[in-house]
Amino acid sequence: MNHIPVHKLSEYIDGILDAQEKDTIASHIAECPECKQNFLQLQKMIAMLSSLKTLSMPATFATDTLARAKKNYYHKRYYRSLRGSVFAAAIVLIAIITMLPDSIKHEQFKNHITQNHNNTMLDCIIPTNMDLNTAMMVIQQHKARILDFSNSYIIVESDVNSFSSIQKIINNYESYRLNTLSNVGTTYMSQQEKMYPQLTHANKKKYIFRLQLR
């Protein structure tokens, strides 16, 4: 006698077979101990599964969840109401920034320095034969601030200590170069007269100077 496959027993338990199949399986189970055991095991398992339907949540779950939902709802409504004010504040801020005096806008300040050939903003101009990379390295080592640069100049802002230190390095560099080049008879950049400002520590003054590169 062929045994009944488990999927048929499963369908039999669920009651989805036609009457003829049901009768066949019922009479087979009555006669075959193996299929009967399979059937009983399956039935027991399904009964145990259905008993898990009593798994439940805390009694206060619905009220807790609703309270949280309401809180979320009011938060969202509050932030939505703020949206208009934030937008207005942003507009006002932009307007204020646009109307700021030119003197405190960095870009305009920078342009003023670089475009003004009279260099009235500069404390001094230091001509040097250094190349751009070397000059940059010297400036960075002294933690001075580079305001602008190109292949031919660097505009630097520094405190008095950095300024004097950079100035010394450049002087040493130029003297060394002058000695070396004069030995081989090569022409070099004419030494311009350097008009150094009177250095002071007063009011933590910042010096703005231009390194005129070769």
Place this chain on the structure above:
Amino acid sequence: MSEYSDNELIDKVIAGDTDAFADIITRYQNKIFRYVYTRVYDYDEACDMTQDIFLITMESLKTFRKESQFSTWLFSITVNYCKNHRRKNRYKVYSIHSAQDETEIQIPDIRQNQEELTITNESLQIMLEEIHKLPDDYRDILVLRDIEGESYTAIAQALNLTLANVKVRIHRGREMLKTRLQQRGLL
């Protein structure tokens, strides 16, 4: 519990009566919880996830077009939420033992004596553990069919499957679970 239908309650919530949502929660909380719990097998986490699912549902109520039953729609939100949750927490390791220790599940009191109650609790814990370990396809379908008692048609609609597919998965799932429970000495 409220006498209103799901759709009537939804209309009330959308109209501003948020308290009506409490009835929807009460109606479906345990069903959603059981589904989530068998997936994560951690009581506290399942409670938190169930709460999140209802919050999402409440926020999305306006998008419910009433083309299907509310329960089907809610169940699809639940399935998607659980999938996303697992993707986000794929590296998290769930401790089965701690979950068992901390879980305060309510198990039916069918005891004749104290000894029988102990066996029942143990058996059901093993049962839960084994369901949790089943592949998603089989676990989802057994939860709906054998725990919730849903019809084949309702399951097909909820999981977006054909009837034939539902039948096959139910039988395979049961067979797999039966084998595992036999190995654990429960059958």
